[in-house]
Amino acid sequence: MTDPRYPIGPFERRDTLTPAERRTFLDQFIAAPARMREAVSGLSEQQLDTPYRDGGWSVRQVVHHVPDSHLNAYCRLKITLTEESPTIRPYDEAAWAALPDSTEKTPTEASLTMLESLHTRWVALWSSMSDDDFGKTFTHPEHGVRSLDWLLALYAWHGRHHVAHITSLRERMGW
Numbered sequence: 001m002t003d004p005r006y007p008i009g010p011f012e013r014r015d016t017l018t019p020a021e022r023r024t025f026l027d028q029f030i031a032a033p034a035r036m037r038e039a040v041s042g043l044s045e046q047q048l049d050t051p052y053r054d055g056g057w058s059v060r061q062v063v064h065h066v067p068d069s070h071l072n073a074y075c076r077l078k079i080t081l082t083e084e085s086p087t088i089r090p091y092d093e094a095a096w097a098a099l100p101d102s103t104e105k106t107p108t109e110a111s112l113t114m115l116e117s118l119h120t121r122w123v124a125l126w127s128s129m130s131d132d133d134f135g136k137t138f139t140h141p142e143h144g145v146r147s148l149d150w151l152l153a154l155y156a157w158h159g160r161h162h163v164a165h166i167t168s169l170r171e172r173m174g175w
Contacts, residue, residue, distance in 0.1 A: 004053035007164035014153040015146070022134065022149070025156035026126055032159025033116040036066060039166040040108055047175060048108060052165040057097055059169065062162050064102040067114040069093060073155055074122050080138040080148055081129075087139040126152060 017025065040048070040063055048060040057065065076088045096102065134149045169175075 002168075004056070004165075004168065006161070007168040008157070008160055011154060011157045011161070013150065015150050017134065017149040017153060019131070022152060025152050026123070028156040028160060029126070029152065030119065030123055032066075032156075032163065033112070033119050035163045036063065036115060036159070036166075037112050039163045039170070040112070043170075043175065045105070047173075050169065050173070052169045056165070058103070059166050060106075060108060061097045061102050062165055063108040064106065064111045065093065065097050066159065066162050067111050067118055068096050068102075069158065070115065070118055070122070070155060073151060074118060074125075076138060077122070077125065077148060077151060080136050080151075081125075081133060085137055085139065085145075087141065090140065090142055 014021070040059065043059065048063075049058045051058050052062060072091055079086050079088060100106075129148070134152070135147055137145050137147050139145050
């Protein structure tokens with residue numbers, strides 16, 4: 001059985017991408033909001049409150065986590081494009097996922113719409129960047145120096161990763 005924490009496998013670090021690889025990752029990134037919406041379509045409140053694995057977040061928390069994470073990363077991208085090799089501030093994603101707006105009955109529609117809107121802006125920015133822009137770097141206190149190529153590869157994976165949490169749960173549960 002595949003590790004339910006990583007249904008598509010763990011992230012494989014990529015610091016430098018070719019233009020063709022960027023396009024592939026951008027296409028995956030573009031697809032994430034629609035795939036997330038499709039993954040939760042038709043789920044009941046009880047199903048939304050089901051953890052995707054033992055000890056894991058509920059489907060609801062996963063849906064709310066993705067725009068939280070992507071919003072933080074979008075800000076990191078903009079900071080990196082406008083500052084010289086900045087150090088970005090991490091956040092405690094588990095603590096965010098435990099807040100009431102992620103755990104209680106906040107409609108997943110709010111986060112699905114937020115993700116779609118955020119990706120519209122983010123894709124416009126990714127698409128406007130030059131090859132040199134993708135080489136710009138920031139420092140993450142937990143991960144060290146990272147490029148914007150790394151950020152694109154990570155968030156293309158991140159969307160697919162969390163959609164797969166939900167779709168693999170649906171498959172296991174026969175939903």
